[in-house]
Amino acid sequence: MTRDFSSSLNPSQLEAVYATEGPVLVIAGAGSGKTRTIVYRLAHLVEQGVSPSSILLLTFTRKASQEMLQRAADLLGEGRGLARVQGGTFHAFAYGMLRRHTPPGWPDRLTVIDRSDAESLIREAKAELGFGKGDRSFPKASTILDNVSKSRNKEFALRDILSNESFHLLPYADEIETLGDTYDRKKRACGMLDYDDLLFALETLLRSDEELLTNVRRRFEHVMVDEYQDTNLVQARLVELIAGKGGNVMAVGDDAQSIYSFRGANVQNILSFPQVFPGARTIRLERNYRSTQPILGFTNQILAQSRLLFEKKLWTEDEGGPTPQIIRPLSDLSQARLVAGKIVELRKEHPPGEIAVLFRAGYQSYHLEVELNKLGIRFAKFGGLKYTEAAHIKDVLSFVRILRNPSDTPSWHRVLAPIKGVGPKTSARLVTSLLSGDREYVDSWRKKRPELDALLGFLDELRSREYSPGTLLEQIVKFYTPQLEERYPDDYPRREAGLEELLQIAAGYKELDLFLADLSLENPEPRGGEREEVVTLSTIHSSKGLEWNAVCIIDLIEDRFPSRHAMNRVEEFEEERRLLYVACTRARKYLALFVPKAVYRRGKETTEPATASPFVREIPGEYYEEWQENYTGGLSQTKGAPEYRRPPSALNPPQQRTKPSGTPGAAASAPPPPAPDPSTMGFCNHKVFGRGKIVAVIPPDKYRVNFPGFGLKVILAQYLEMEGEQGRQSG
DNA sequence: TGATTGGTCCTTTTT
C-alpha cells in the first residue's frame, strides 16, 4: 500500500520522495522543506516494504535523526519499527561499528577521547620531548591539535596547512610534525580514538575486510545523508564505500550553507556528487516555506554581495510581515539590556520556545545571560563550551575513565591533583608505580597522605563490583562532593546541580562504554520531564537546521562577526558571510540584527568604538529599518523602509561613520607609518578588503596593509594585487 | 627537587 503524498508536498519534493532507486542529490535551499522531504521519504520507503533496519540515516546530530524518525512514525502510525532505522552522526555510527570490529593497527578495546583529552596528550608529548621550553611563542597544545587535525581532515600535508593558514607557525613545522606523530602513537598504544580517528579507522576497517564490507553494503540498502555540504573527504568516501557506486544513496545539502570548512568540510563533495555517483539525479528545492518575503529579500542580499558566486533564488508566497531591523545599541553592554527588552516584547506575541538569540561565538552571550537571569527569563544555551568541559564534571568522569582504562594518565592526574604535595611530577611517578607494581613508592605516599590512601581504597572498592553507570556515578559523586564544596565555596550549589544532571544522564545507560562515548560524541540531555519551553541562546553553528518565529543576532561588528580569525583569506571571509546567511534564514517572521556602536574592553574599564560588520554595511538600505538607542533610553528609528521593497535603484554606498573631525583636511589621510623598505610602499587591492596602503613588508611573502574601514591586516602576497609602477609614479 | 603562587596573554565555530 502506498499513500499519495501529493497534497502535502510540492512537485520537486515529491520527486525526491519517490526517487528511491540509485543515487540522488537534493539541493535544498534554506527553509525549503528539506526535513519534511526526508521524513516523507522515510515513510514512503517503509510503506514500500523496505525494512527500517536496512535504512541508514546519517545526520549532523542524533537529535536531528531522532526528530525525523519520530515525525515519520507520526505519519505512518506506530508499530512500523522505525526505531530500527540506523541513524546518527558519522562519528557515532563509526564508533558503533568499531566497537564490534577492531580495525587493523588498533588494540581491541577502544575509547573515544574528546578535545580536551587530546590536548592533554599533546601536552604530555610536548613535555616528554622537551619542546617549547622557555619559548613563549611555541604553539600551544590546542593550536598544535588544530593544525594536526586540519591536516588530516583536509588531507593536506601539515606543512601546506601551515603555510596556507598559519604561516607564523612554519618555523615550528618540524616540531609540530613530531608532536603529531607522538600523539598518534600514544593514542594507538592505549586504544584512544579521537574524532578524526573514528572516521579514518572505519575507512581502514571497511577497506581491509571485504566480507564485512559486503555485509555492510547488503545490510544498508538505502543510505541518506543530511547536510552533505558539511562532510569532509573521508566522510564522502565512507558514503561511497557503504552505498557502493550505483547504490541507493541520497545526499541532501545546500552549498550556500556550508559553514564547517574549518574542520575540513569540503563543498566539493556536493558539487562532485554526480561524478562520484554516475547517473545521479539532481533535484532542487527552491521554494521557501519558512520565512516572509521581507526576510527572504534581506537574506538574498547577503548572498548577492558574495565574492564567490552562489546561484540561489529562493522564493516564497508569504508576502507580509515586518521588515528586518538593524538595531544600534550604544555599546555591547547596553545591547544585552536591549535584547532582553526585545525578548520581553516578543513574548507577548510568541511563545518563548519560538524566540532565539544567535551569535558567532559562545562568549558573546555572557552579558545577555546575566541580564536574562536578572529578569527571571528562562533560557537554554547551545554551543560554546560544553558542560562536560566544566572542571567538576571532568573530575568526576576521570574516576569512571580510570576504571575503564587504568592507563588513562590524564585522568589519573585529575584525581590525584587535589592531594596536598602531589604535583604533576609526583603524580606521574605515582601512576607509573601503581601500574608497574612498585609498592614501595606508593605505600610511602599512602602513609604520608591519608587522602591518597582513601582515594585508592575507594577506587578498589569500585573495581570490585560491577555497577551500572548510574550507581557508579552516584558513588563517585558522593565521594567527590566534599572536595567540591571546599574548592568552589562560591558556586558549588550550581556545580552540584550540574552533577545531578550528569547522574540523570548516566541513569539512562546500561553500558559504561556507551555512556562515555556518547558524552564525547553527542550532547545528551538529562532525561525525565517535559522539556520546558524556553528562549534559546545559541551559536550559529549549533542553530543549523533549526528555525524560530523570531530571531535576534547580536554583535554584528568587525572583529566579532566576521571573527577576526577569519579575515586572512577570502574563503574564510566568505564562510563568515554564509554563517550570517544561515543565521538570518533561521527566522520565520521577525529578524533583528544588533550592531553595537562600542564595545567594552575588559581590563581597561573603557569602551572603544566599534565598526559595523562589513556584511551589514553592504546590504542596501531598502531592505531594512534602522533603529538606534537613545541616551535617554528607548529606541528611535533612524532609517526606514515604510513600504517594502522600493526598486533597488542607485544603491547607496555603505555610509562611512561620520567622525568627530576636528581638523577637516588632515583627517582623511592618515600619517604614513614608518616603512622598512620605502621602495615597496604603495597601494594594493584585495578581493575582500578593497584598496589598501602597504605599510610594511613581512618577509618572505607577506605584507601588512592598512585597509580603510578594516584596519591593519597581514596578508599573503598572493592574495594581493599590486598597483602598477606607473600608478605609483603619478601618485 | 618539586610544589605553589603570581603575572601575562588570549579567548571561533564542532564531531
Add this chain to the structure above:
DNA sequence: GGACCAATCA
C-alpha cells in the same frame, strides 16, 4: 577564566 611560564617557597 584558563593555560602557561617564571619566580618563589618547602
